[in-house]
Amino acid sequence: MAEPVSVVWLRRDLRLHDNAALYHALKSGRPVLVLFIFDRLILDILEDRRDRRVEFIHKHIHQLNDELTRLGSGMIARYGRPIDVVKQLTEEYTVADVYTNYDYEVYAKERDAVVKAMLAERGIGFHTSKDHTLLDRDEVLSGSGSPYTVFTPYSNNWLSKLGDFQLKSYPTEAYFNHFYKTTPGPIPTLAEMNFQPVGESYPEPIVSAELLQNYQKMRDYPARTGTSELGIHLRFGTISIRDLARQAKETSPTFLKELAWRDFYFQVLDHFPHVEKHAFRREYDNIPFRNNEAEFDRWCAGETGYPIVDAGMRQLNQTGWMHNRVRMIVASFCIKHLLIDWRLGEAYFAKKLRDFDLAANNGGWQWAAGSGTDAAPYFRVFNPTLQAQKFDPQGEYIRKWVPEFNNFGYPPPMVDHAFARQRAIDTYKRGLAK
Structure with missing residues (x-):
């Protein structure tokens, strides 16, 4: 019978240093295989086939494979449904246990429950650890x-x-000699997963x-x-x-x-997993948003006539990133000035942000909508002009992303701030009175 191995399944923890699940796997006393699954249930539904996040993951899987190769091991990286990949792995190796780190999203919990049940049927343990949060x-x-x-x-x-x-920190480095000795296997290419490279450079993981x-x-x-x-x-x-x-x-x-x-x-x-699709405070699901498609498109394109809003949206569209203060400004404008359902803005950010994280993105948008955990009342409406004067007083950020600003070609504001603010407050009052 082949030697039993422990498998560490990496997901939101693409590193060998200070990794809780990896540490527990290495301490198990069995050789450790490192697994990553390019989850087609997530990847196949992405609209943009030049997705920065997929490129980032792919790059780091190669880096991990190089690290493991230097240690006499290698990465097992496969493209498929997690249940299928893990099941196949248990048929290729004598797997004693699978170790992984918690994930808090609804899909992730359901995925892990299915995998855990399948492993239990085969007498294989499934161990989870806290690693992504403090x-x-x-x-x-x-x-x-x-x-x-x-x-x-x-x-x-x-x-x-x-x-x-x-x-x-978990001292994983002390146990690196416990990796399974093997030659590195193939890593799925971006093309094999129907993605194209973006050619993006990313900030270093240091501060x-x-x-x-x-x-x-x-x-x-x-x-x-x-x-x-x-x-x-x-x-x-x-x-x-x-x-x-x-x-x-x-x-x-x-x-x-x-x-x-x-x-x-x-x-x-x-x-409170309902926040993924509903307002944290459920009464806010009753707000009668306007959801004007043409106005939403102008917001997405950065053509609202409010320079700080347009600068933020253009930065997002061009780089996949937006400054955090500006994220609050553009979200407030989308929800309060245009009365667009916060879920539409949240989804646009989810599609575009290279650092998209469901929990933080959802929390930020519900904060802006007044429907979330924040104690402030719903009539907080950012004034984009005052926000620009306060946080971009010289107009440097605006001029970088909206070069036509101060020229005749720049459009007037698509809605008056005072009018939009009052309309938002009145609309919220009506919805919450139901």
């Missing part, structure tokens, strides 16, 4: 034992629980001490390099959240608070 699930609960629905008390409790233990020190002062100014742009690395786990949090704890309480927001939105999605 504190999750039931680790931060209110005094009554229920999940928090407002950020500030959650954040206070989160900070009180964030000790050295939660920030300590400087200088940026963290200046983060609170600079993070709201889109013309400045004041944010880390680490979203894509956090999304796919090419950077350790524990390493990053230790660095932030030493130098930037404001940045650390952003990591608390990240954990908060994951626990909201975990405990």
Whole structure:
């Protein structure tokens, strides 16, 4: 009988350093196979076949394969349905256990339940670990034992629980000699999965001490390099959240608070999965949005006549990324000025953002809509002109992405701010009165 192996199934954790599931697999005492599945249930429905995220993943799977090759092992990377791929692997190898890290999305939970059941039928263990967050699930609960629905008390409790233990790295490197000795297998090409390369370059998975020190002062100014742009690395786990949090704890309480927001939105999605398709506060599903298709198209294209909104949307369309302050401005404009259902804007971001993460994207859009966990009332409506004056006072960001600004060719605002604000408030009142 072939030697039993442990399999570590990587998903949102594309690194060998400080990886919880990998650590537990390496400590199992059996040789460890590293698996990644290009999930066709996700990939086959993507509209854009030049998707930056797929290219990013593909690039990092090659890098992991190179690392494992130097260790005398190799990556098993396959394109298919997870249940089929894992089942096939159990027929090719004597698999004793499968190790992986938690995922909090509805689809991911359903996927894992199906795989776990199939493995159980074959007498194979399925072990999950916390790796993508610092504190999750039931680790931060209110005094009554229920999940928090407002950020500030959650954040206070989160900070009180964030000790050295939660920030300590898993010493995976000490056990690298436990990888299964094999020759690397083939990795599916982008073409084989019906994708084309984008040729994009991505920020390195590091953040400087200088940026963290200046983060609170600079993070709201889109013309400045004041944010880390680490979203894509956090999304796919090419950077350790524990390493990053230790660095932030030493130098930037404001940045650390952003990591608390990240954990908060994951626990909201975990405990209240209805937010994926509905308002967190269900009464907000009654808002009678206008959903004018032509106006939504102008917002998507960055042709609203509001320079800061147009700059943000053009940055998104051209680069797959948008500055966080501007994300709030354009989301507020879409929902409140145009009365477009937040789910439509959320879906557009999901399609375009290279760092798209369901929990954070959903949380941000529901925050802008007033339908989420935020305690502020729904009549908060950003004034895009004042936001531009405050956060892009010299117009540097706007001129970069809207070069025709101040020329005769730039269109007037598609809707008056004062009119749109009052219309939004009246519309919300009607919907919530039902």
